[in-house]
Amino acid sequence: MSVLTTMKDVFKITLPTPFPVGDVNVYVVRGDKLTLIDAGAKTEEAWQTFKYQLGELGYKPSDIEQVVITHHHPDHVGLLDYLNDELPVIGHPKNQPWISQDEVFFQKNEPFYLELFTQFGIDPAFIKNVDMTNELRYSCHRSLTMSVVEGDSLPGMMGWRVIETPGHAQSHIVLYRQEDGLLIAGDTILAKISPNPLLEPPQFGETTRPRPLVQYNASLRKLQKLQMTKVVTGHGDDVNLPHELIQKRLDSQKERAYGVLHMLREQPMTAFEVCTRLFPKVFHKQPVLTMSETVGQLDFLEDLGEINIEVVNKQFIYHTK
Ligand SMILES: [Zn+2]
Structure with missing residues (x-):
């Protein structure tokens, strides 16, 4: 692990996480303010690594003047709890209930997930084993001090602007510097995966759940229109040919979706049945990830008008047309 100068005034720090994804990248941006983009998972190891690498750049944690978070996942916000309480935390408004670990929000989500799991045809015995809160111990208890949305600039970061990229998370934003086409992409674009x-549950009075894969594709298409010379990411390497990578991602997702369509042509199925066929070895170990991926493909096909849903005993049965 080492500190790398990626582009002008932007420095990458790589921190360990306890998650299967491996290390997370956070960025120090030098401007009118010294800004940290994302803060790793809340572990002592991540904190020690962070202090060490920040030191190699000539800074200490107390030199940081604000933190911008790309999205609310624990591996991107947990270390906020190790940083000074007074430090401004900037992000999309949808981060707030997650990063503050709002009990009311979490309680309200329980019936939402239960209904969703019933619709998707998940075996109730299996639901009991799904622990949705385990990762939260690596997250933080902080609040946003400033909300930013599409098109906003950022205090102390001249030349940067916020672009909303919902999909992987509803709270996701990326930061774009027009001057040299640098994009700080969080988890929206990753080199290898x-x-x-x-x-995620609805928020702010939304009445239906978001369709994250459909949103994600729209976010990628929006980024494709940007002049990008380089993308720095939340995990793994930088991406030097972002337009090509985005096209590759869109194409391979479509291919996966048509694989699902092929399965449904043979036999109508619930989302859970599709999931167990797509991920026979991992669905029981990673139920949330594999179900999200499956439902994403089904949403995509439904959005294209390729499939219909029939409701039988509260369960959604997906059919081809
Ligand atoms: Zn994430």
Whole structure:
């Protein structure tokens, strides 16, 4: 692990996480303010690594003047709890209930997930083993001090602007510097893998659940229109040919979806049945990730008008047309 100068005034720090994804990248941006983009998972190891690498750049944690978070996942926000309480935390408004671990929000989500799991045809015995809160111990208890949305600039970061990229997380934003086409992409673009389109409950009076994969594709198409010379990411290497990578991601997702369509042509199925066929070895170990991926493909096909849903005993049965 080492500190790398990626582009002008932007420095990458790589921190360990306890998650299967491996290390997370956070960025120090030098401007009118010294800004940290994302803060790793809340572990002592991540904190020690962070202090060491920050030191190699000539800074200490107390030099940081604000933190911008790309999205609310624990591996991107947990270390906020190790940083000074007074430090401004900037992000999309949808981060708030997650990063503050709002009990009311979590309680309200329980019936939502239960209904969703019933619709998807998940065996109730299996639901009991799904622990949705385990990762939260690596997250933080902080609040946003400033909300930013599409098109906003950022205090102390001249030349940067916020672009909303919902999909992997509903709270996801990326930061774009027009001057040299640098994009700080969080988990929206990753060099080696496509991020999971995680299922999230509605927020702010929304009445239906978001369709994360459909949103994610729209976010990628929006980014494709940008002049990008380089993308720095939340996990793994930088991406030097972002337009090509985005096209590759969109194409391979479509291919996966048509694989699902092929399965449904043979026999109508619930989302859970599709999931067990797509991920026979991992669905029981990673139920949330594999179900999110499956439902994403089904949402995509439904959005294209390729499939219909028939409701039988509260369960959604997916049919081809
Ligand atoms: Zn994430």
